[in-house]
Amino acid sequence: MNMVEHFxxxxxxxxxxxxxxxxxxxxxxxxxxxxxxxxxxxxEVICKIARSEAADIEAALDAAHAAKTAWGNSSVAxxxxxxxxxxxxxxxxxxxxxxxxxxxxxxxxxxxxxxxxPLAIDHFRYFAGAIRAQEGSLSEIDHDTVAYHFHExxxxxxxxxxxxxxxxxxxxxxxxxxxxxxxxxxxxxEQTPASILVFAELVADLLPPGVLNIVNGFGLEAGKPLAxxxxxxKIAFTGxxxxxxxxxxxxxxxxxxxTLELGGKSPNIFFKDVCAEDxxxxxxxxxxxxxxALNQGEVCTCPSRALIHESIYDQFMEKALxxxxxxxxxxxxxxxxxIGAQASSEQLEKILSYMDIGRQEGAQVLAGGARREMQGxxxxxxxxxxxxxxxxxxxxxxxxxxxxxxxxxxxFKDDDEALSIANDTLYGLGAGVWSRSANTCYRxxxxxxxxxxxxxxxxxxxxxxxxxxxxQSGIGRENHKMMLDHxxxxxxxxxxxxxKKLGFF
Amino acid sequence: xxxxxxxVTATPAALQLLAEIVxxxxxxxxxxxxxxxxxxxxxxxxxxxxxxxxxxVKLGEIGGMPFYISGSQFELWKHTDLIIDVVKGRGGxxxxxxxxxxxxxxxxxxxxx
Numbered sequence: 001m002n003m004v005e006h007f008x009x010x011x012x013x014x015x016x017x018x019x020x021x022x023x024x025x026x027x028x029x030x031x032x033x034x035x036x037x038x039x040x041x042x043x044e045v046i047c048k049i050a051r052s053e054a055a056d057i058e059a060a061l062d063a064a065h066a067a068k069t070a071w072g073n074s075s076v077a078x079x080x081x082x083x084x085x086x087x088x089x090x091x092x093x094x095x096x097x098x099x100x101x102x103x104x105x106x107x108x109x110x111x112x113x114x115x116x117x118p119l120a121i122d123h124f125r126y127f128a129g130a131i132r133a134q135e136g137s138l139s140e141i142d143h144d145t146v147a148y149h150f151h152e153x154x155x156x157x158x159x160x161x162x163x164x165x166x167x168x169x170x171x172x173x174x175x176x177x178x179x180x181x182x183x184x185x186x187x188x189x190e191q192t193p194a195s196i197l198v199f200a201e202l203v204a205d206l207l208p209p210g211v212l213n214i215v216n217g218f219g220l221e222a223g224k225p226l227a228x229x230x231x232x233x234k235i236a237f238t239g240x241x242x243x244x245x246x247x248x249x250x251x252x253x254x255x256x257x258x259t260l261e262l263g264g265k266s267p268n269i270f271f272k273d274v275c276a277e278d279x280x281x282x283x284x285x286x287x288x289x290x291x292x293a294l295n296q297g298e299v300c301t302c303p304s305r306a307l308i309h310e311s312i313y314d315q316f317m318e319k320a321l322x323x324x325x326x327x328x329x330x331x332x333x334x335x336x337x338x339i340g341a342q343a344s345s346e347q348l349e350k351i352l353s354y355m356d357i358g359r360q361e362g363a364q365v366l367a368g369g370a371r372r373e374m375q376g377x378x379x380x381x382x383x384x385x386x387x388x389x390x391x392x393x394x395x396x397x398x399x400x401x402x403x404x405x406x407x408x409x410x411x412f413k414d415d416d417e418a419l420s421i422a423n424d425t426l427y428g429l430g431a432g433v434w435s436r437s438a439n440t441c442y443r444x445x446x447x448x449x450x451x452x453x454x455x456x457x458x459x460x461x462x463x464x465x466x467x468x469x470x471x472q473s474g475i476g477r478e479n480h481k482m483m484l485d486h487x488x489x490x491x492x493x494x495x496x497x498x499x500k501k502l503g504f505f
Numbered sequence: 506x507x508x509x510x511x512x513v514t515a516t517p518a519a520l521q522l523l524a525e526i527v528x529x530x531x532x533x534x535x536x537x538x539x540x541x542x543x544x545x546x547x548x549x550x551x552x553x554x555x556x557x558x559x560x561x562v563k564l565g566e567i568g569g570m571p572f573y574i575s576g577s578q579f580e581l582w583k584h585t586d587l588i589i590d591v592v593k594g595r596g597g598x599x600x601x602x603x604x605x606x607x608x609x610x611x612x613x614x615x616x617x618x
Contacts, residue, residue: 163596189542190596190603191595218603219597219599219600220601221603239541239543240540240541240543240544240545241538242548242555243538245556246550246554249556262541263539263541263542264540300540300541344594345592345594346596346608347594350546353545353611357612357615361584394581394584396582396585399582400539400544401544402545403544426577426581472539472540472577473540
């Protein structure tokens with residue numbers, strides 16, 4: 001059989017070299033340095049990227065500060081039109097952006113085409129609408145005294161973007177910041193620095209120079225100077241807990257606010273009545289279980305702990321493991337591929353280290369458990385078998401975010417035990433609740449300590465549904481108009497309309 | 506008095522990378538991360554750069570440099586000893602291994618508590 005080698009026919013869309021996008025211009029790093037960007041698909045170099053340092057961050061901050069007054073004073077209608085135009089241009093170039101994202105990150109083209117990009121496009125439209133509809137308030141303190149509340153932009157903000165959804169996570173942060181009238185200095189992850197530059201090329205002419213600045217480089221050399229700068233009014237970060245603490249530490253030195261999204265270990269809870277009938281709903285619940293493999297498990301809300309009522313365990317898992325076995329794994333550029341490459345070699349190494357610890361702890365491997373060996377040009381890529389562990393919630397594979405296509409399964413005997421296991425975690429970002437009983441869903445949805453409880457669904461990320469964490473999963477809520485508050489000051493004007501003095505002096 | 510723990514070791518490759526980093530930056534400290542993206546990575550900073558909290562736990566030392574974990578994460582990880590290794594890679598955010606095309610990686614071994 002002749003296999004179509006999509007990674008050969010769908011060429012990488014990147015230029016040979018990219019500079020930084022600062023003040024509306026493309027400029028090399030001031031040191032002249034670059035670094036090689038490798039694709040997780042083949043492990044080979046696909047382009048060179050500016051390796052920036054503090055001086056480049058300063059140049060981007062200069063450009064942003066020069067632009068902030070005009071942008072902050074522009075009308076919401078003007079900003080909304082621009083955000084809508086950005087969305088239109090992205091839509092017209094959806095294929096290109098999806099291809100760039102897949103080459104940069106390794107995720108399947110099916111997902112970038114049908115999930116990442118459509119969601120990113122809609123996000124700009126959502127915040128274009130939200131900013132038009134936002135209203136200040138007035139409070140009548142007494143008949144002659146009125147408190148007006150105006151929304152004002154913060155000014156210049158810093159954003160540090162993760163590598164798991166390079167475009168979508170950038171847009172989750174950019175759209176509300178720009179809508180609210182801020183100028184942005186954005187530092188992409190060094191594992192996935194390129195797709196956002198294709199985006200920037202497309203939208204460069206739509207934004208006034210300096211409103212959006214993208215500086216690439218390594219975390220230590222470029223991310224740290226941005227996060228610790230006293231010229232930003234806010235820092236937004238998605239990543240892990242130790243760096244989250246460090247970012248708060250820097251922010252405390254500058255007395256600026258932070259928003260943090262730091263991951264999770266999300267429980268996906270399947271109650272007894274899931275299996276009451278062999279119908280569409282049961283089928284949907286099985287798909288909900290297999291969602292651990294979406295985006296190769298590199299999702300902060302990966303449903304990486306499955307809690308299954310003990311009375312349905314055998315029936316449920318028989319179907320679930322068949323569905324896991326049916327996952328089409330392979331060339332991320334093949335439109336039928338469901339699971340692609342992990343984003344980096346070190347990420348694959350970390351996942352494999354958890355295969356080792358899971359086995360040592362006595363977890364049973366029900367599926368997968370090893371690297372996925374690929375042939376030909378894909379042999380150098382970073383591929384992992386979808387893996388199902390069975391064990392108990394005290395094991396590290398139940399307690400730490402592996403960030404791979406790995407789910408750890410356990411059973412519960414009653415509702416109390418289900419809730420106790422679900423909440424026995426340091427994190428509280430996502431959760432899934434599956435039951436045919438509205439009361440069970442409601443009760444559990446309210447009791448689970450997580451910012452997002454998917455109820456009879458999983459991994460949906462529509463704009464206008466707030467997303468963020470409880471406990472150590474972070475601070476703030478993205479994906480909703482309430483995110484505007486995280487990018488705005490409140491100006492209160494307290495006005496007296498009385499001509500009479502108080503009489504104190 | 507706080508119990509002195511000895512729950513972390515390093516491979517020769519990790520000690521080699523650590524020696525290079527110390528030569529460039531002076532004394533360092535480690536803090537074991539958790540959570541998404543680069544979670545589970547041992548982060549390496551110049552000593553004093555990362556503000557330790559009252560509840561951070563010192564797991565031991567590697568190459569004479571102190572290694573910490575948050576108290577809450579320690580409770581969940583204490584049944585494992587950590588072995589710090591090195592792999593190819595380039596993440597690590599603000600960690601001093603960043604940009605060297607090598608990364609520290611935490612491996613683990615189940616131990617008696």
